[in-house]
Amino acid sequence: MKQQQGKLGIREYTSIAVLMVGTKATENTPAALYNAVQSAAWMIPLISAGLFLIPLFLLLKTFSLFQGKDLFAIVQRLLGKYIGFFVLLSIFIISSFAFSFDSRMASDIIHSFYFRTTPLVVLYAIFIFVCVYGAKKGIQHIGSISYIMVWYIIFSFVLAMILSIMDGNIQAIYPILGSGIQDITKSSISGTTLFADLFILTAIISNMSSTKDFTKGTWIAFILNTIHLSAAIFIFIFLFDRSLAGLGYPFHTAIRYFSFGKFLTNVETLFLPIWLMATFIRFAALLYICTKIFAHIFRIKEADYLIPALATIYWLTGMIPETPLDVGLLFKAKVRLIAGPTFAALSLLLWIVALLKGEFNHATNKKGM
Incomplete structure (x- = not known):
């Protein structure tokens, strides 16, 4: 379908979704999964995707009943004004903590690998400032930049993975089941958080050219990211x-392992700008969505003015952990345990309520008229 003026098309939306989920392979996620299930860590994205598949399908099925309606309108229509308020508030709180600790981790990566002499608080402030700039430009601009950059980002990551394979050890993937089926099951349930952003992105359906494009883009991003995350962890x-x-951050360690001959040894300097662009796009989009959720909950019309204020709160929250270890093992780990299962449960809840209220029958009768 031809993109409407001022609306996101399927290409732009899919690019945003791919980057928001796919960049998780460049942070501490692979190491965290390896600590949980050892050599079976590469299976977790595949199994988690299987667990998230049904809730995602039912969520998209529910949203297809309300063409052009976003998360806010559907939650309040199905759950009512008061329950809907608390549900949206819960989504906002989870998303806000995810933004704070994930953005802090990105700043820790920049500080640890590339700008060691610059104070972390300064780097983090600059990082947040860039995200604010991107979010204030709007989701359409973020989508356009995403579509331009996504091919360079995919190419650079694939190149890095191919070069990494040359120094690998095939025996490292054994035993196949790692630390055991029980650990794999537990990690797969919490691993649904890998795809939690696909739930949050339903907040921008009203910015899409059509609900059909949103559905197609979501499935494309879901499949691509499942393969990408599993392959990345396998290679690590x-x-x-x-x-x-x-x-802590195997991707950034990996790109220091190889070089292009004697003439170009610091290969990480080539990957840094591309990784930074992907990361800025991810957090600019998430900041925009968090602001949109907050503005809807409290009925604030001028949402653009909220972006710097919320970003400042996120910056202060992200500075609470004293060390990168605290970010990964304490704060972010708790968000990982909650976000995925919560959003999956909400997806099932919305579908069940829509079914009980007869929304599916109503939609069928409407089509038949």
Whole structure:
């Protein structure tokens, strides 16, 4: 379908969704999963995707009943004014903590690997400032930049993974089941958080050219990110073996392992700008969505003015953990345990309520008229 003026098309939306989920492979997620299930870590995105598949399908099925309606309108229509308020508030709180601790982790990566002499508080402030600038430009601009950059980002990541394979050890993937089926099951349930952003993105359906484009884009992003995350973790296990457990950010460690001959040894300087662009796009989009949710909950019309204020709160919240270890093991780990299962449960709840209220029958009768 032709993109309407001022609306996101399927290409732009899919690019945003791919980057929001796919960049998780470049942070501490691979190491966290390896610590949980060891050599079976690469299975977690696949199994988690299988667990999230039904809730996502039912969520999109429910949203298809209300063409052009976003998360806010549907939650309040199905759950009512008061229950809907608390549900949206819960979504906002979870999304806000995710933004704070994930953005802090991105700043920790920049500080640890690239700008060690610059104070973290300064780097984090600059990082948030760039995200504010992107969010204030609007989701349409973010989508346009995403579509331009996504191909360069995918190419650079694939190149990095291919180069990493050359120094790998195939024995590292054994035993196949890692620490056991029980650990795999537990990690797969919490691993649904990997795809939680696909639920949050329903807040921008009203910015889409059509609900049909949103549905198609979501499935494309879901499939691509499942393959991407699983392949990335597999390659990190292949490359680092048991040392992966002690690496906070394996992607940034991996790109220091190889070079293009004697003339270009600092290859990470080529990957840094591309990774930064992907990261800024991810958090600019998430900041925009968090602001939109907050503005709707409290009925604030001029949402653009909220962006700097919310970003400042997120910056202060993100500075609470004293060390990168605290961010990954304490704060972010708690968000990971809650977000995915909560959003999956909400997806099921919305579908059940829509079914009980006869929304599906109403939609069928409407089509038949």
